[in-house]
């Protein structure tokens with residue numbers, strides 16, 4: 001199924017940004033591990049938060065979806081394993097945190113995911129959990145999902161995790177660690193990427209009353225034994241999702257008001273604000289009303305830029321899409337971790353943008369894709385078919401790149417927006433963007449828009 005995305009000359013002036021996926025997923029998990037009732041306000045409803053809720057229900061949480069918030073009756077630390085299978089589908093975070101916390105279940109648990117997830121790197125997490133005394137076996141390939149966690153708990157102590165593969169290994173061990181009888185020290189070795197996600201984990205756990213000591217340089221994190229407490233969580237807007245709308249706003253002259261946006265957020269991807277400011281867009285936050293105004297007086301983007309994405313990996317594909325339209329040199333470095341995401345994201349964007357005729361060259365560090373350099377121009381011919389590589393973020397990035405082509409592009413993979421941004425089409429449609437399905441089939445997403 002392909003989506004034909006028509007070029008547009010203008011872009012509307014109001015959009016609502018979905019709530020944060022990482023914040024919602026963390027709040028649901030912390031609430032599940034607490035005793036008593038927690039509330040998660042302004043939660044995101046999408047496939048990957050549903051996946052988190054389903055996994056939490058498997059271990060006994062009672063989660064009710066109310067209008068604008070979730071009510072969660074947690075299970076505390078002595079949860080039932082239920083001898084069930086936890087299917088994380090495509091969510092790396094769900095697979096990784098449940099692989100760690102089911103160490104404390106009272107029966108063995110099978111954890112699996114979809115074909116993409118089963119191909120993703122997991123070995124550093126399994127190694128760290130083994131160092132702590134957990135008992136986990138791989139069912140198919142060593143170092144990969146699916147696994148059986150045989151339960152039996154772990155004692156605590158010291159484990160070592162490399163800092164440049166995925167911060168989710170650290171998040172996973174941290175969430176399980178309070179249930180151990182002794183403190184758990186996570187030693188993080190080498191370069192540490194995606195630190196903003198570790199900060200978000202600390203924020204959610206501390207809100208639930210867990211004590212954590214962190215070295216200033218993040219090389220050591222000590223999580224103390226403790227019981228998660230119920231809490232009231234307020235979720236803010238998602239900066240990665242906002243990047244598609246903010247990116248589009250940078251490509252078209254005009255003033256736009258984005259709702260559900262607040263400057264007080266630990267999300268590293270908030271850097272999208274600095275990126276568009278550097279490109280000449282004026283930015284005004286109104287935190288009292290959760291609104292962000294973007295004023296773009298330019299018809300063309302020009303200049304030389306370099307951004308280090310080490311702490312904001314999820315907007316690397318968006319930056320490639322924006323950079324394609326910047327006349328000058330647009331460089332992004334520090335994105336090596338994205339090769340281990342749902343697709344090899346830099347390789348994917350370089351390949352698809354090159355099809356469009358964009359002058360983009362990959363940059364390598366230690367033999368792996370780390371960034372790109374673009375010499376952009378105001379527009380491209382378009383009229384081509386582009387692949388999302390099975391990845392929602394590649395689709396959404398190519399969608400915004402398509403808006404400034406001369407002819408409509410055909411994009412594959414549109415259904416995947418449900419992973420993180422189910423109202424993607426509704427928002428872009430309300431801003432005047434036109435798109436149509438080119439093959440048979442009914443999409444609720446498109447009908448809704």
Ligand SMILES: O=C(O)C1=C[C@@H](OP(=O)(O)O)[C@@H](O)[C@H](O)C1
Pocket residue numbers: 022093165166167168171193194197313314337338
């Ligand atoms: O903990 C999380 O919620 C996430 C952590 C990051 O993973 P990496 O550290 O693998 O980049 C991020 O890219 C991912 O989308 C979500």
Ligand SMILES: C=C(OP(=O)(O)O)C(=O)O
Pocket residue numbers: 090091092093094314341342393420
């Ligand atoms: C990479 C993502 O999530 P995860 O790693 O949890 O699959 C994402 O949201 O794009």
